[in-house]
Amino acid sequence: MPRSSLLVGALLAGAAIAAPQPGYDDLIAAAERAEGQLQAKLDAHEASLRARVRTLYKLEAFGDLPFWVDAGARGDALATRGAARRLILRDLEERRILRVELAAAHDDVGRLQAAAERARYAAAQAPRDGSFVRPVAGDVVASFGSYSDESTHLRLVRRGVELHAADREVVAAAGGQVRWVGPLRGLGTVVIVDHGQGLTSVTSGLADARVGAGDLVTAGEPIGRADKGRVGFEVRRGGRPIDPFPLLAARR
Numbered sequence: 001m002p003r004s005s006l007l008v009g010a011l012l013a014g015a016a017i018a019a020p021q022p023g024y025d026d027l028i029a030a031a032e033r034a035e036g037q038l039q040a041k042l043d044a045h046e047a048s049l050r051a052r053v054r055t056l057y058k059l060e061a062f063g064d065l066p067f068w069v070d071a072g073a074r075g076d077a078l079a080t081r082g083a084a085r086r087l088i089l090r091d092l093e094e095r096r097i098l099r100v101e102l103a104a105a106h107d108d109v110g111r112l113q114a115a116a117e118r119a120r121y122a123a124a125q126a127p128r129d130g131s132f133v134r135p136v137a138g139d140v141v142a143s144f145g146s147y148s149d150e151s152t153h154l155r156l157v158r159r160g161v162e163l164h165a166a167d168r169e170v171v172a173a174a175g176g177q178v179r180w181v182g183p184l185r186g187l188g189t190v191v192i193v194d195h196g197q198g199l200t201s202v203t204s205g206l207a208d209a210r211v212g213a214g215d216l217v218t219a220g221e222p223i224g225r226a227d228k229g230r231v232g233f234e235v236r237r238g239g240r241p242i243d244p245f246p247l248l249a250a251r252r
Helices: 003-018 024-061 071-123
Strands: 140-142 145-148 155-158 161-164 169-171 176-184 188-196 199-209 222-226 230-237 240-242
Touching (some): 176 199
Antiparallel strands (some): 140 161, 145 155, 161 230, 176 188, 188 199, 199 222, 199 230, 230 240
């Protein structure tokens, strides 16, 4: 695989990580905080319970008090032992409750993470054919998929398409947020746009860009100028490259 493809893949992975997931991220963070607080409370409770058990052991280790101890002192000692036992029984019940609550909090985190994952995959459904604007006004001159390199005769894989740049203006294929802009060896200046719903596009072969990371763009909005006669265009759904040709409108 060409080094430029590996770099694009790494950039796309970074864009996916950076992209916010409204709702679930906050809920998961809150659930994890609650789980952590319960775990800390249970740990402190366990330490306290161990200390109480050690205290009761010391109180009972000597057995019955000597016969010469007066009735008042004997009664106080028995009361102290009884109070220690009651505290331990109370602590055991509180520990049981905390363990139940901690298990429930752990399950909540797991359910939210699973729901977020399902939402991520559900969002990454195939877009409608013809719903993307062509980045440049021109025909597709190199198709998606495997091809034979003219100079080396090796079988290679093209992860997008190449379009003839009839004019130099390059536009955003769909609305979204720019995740990365910069030069890559062999690809010229590259613009990566997150379109939401699990879709990310990569437009390459630009001489310069008119947008920067974080900018919001609309479909058809200029994002730069073509460097030469061709512009590369990739689309990824859920991080995987798909053939962008069916998504492109017939003409711009």
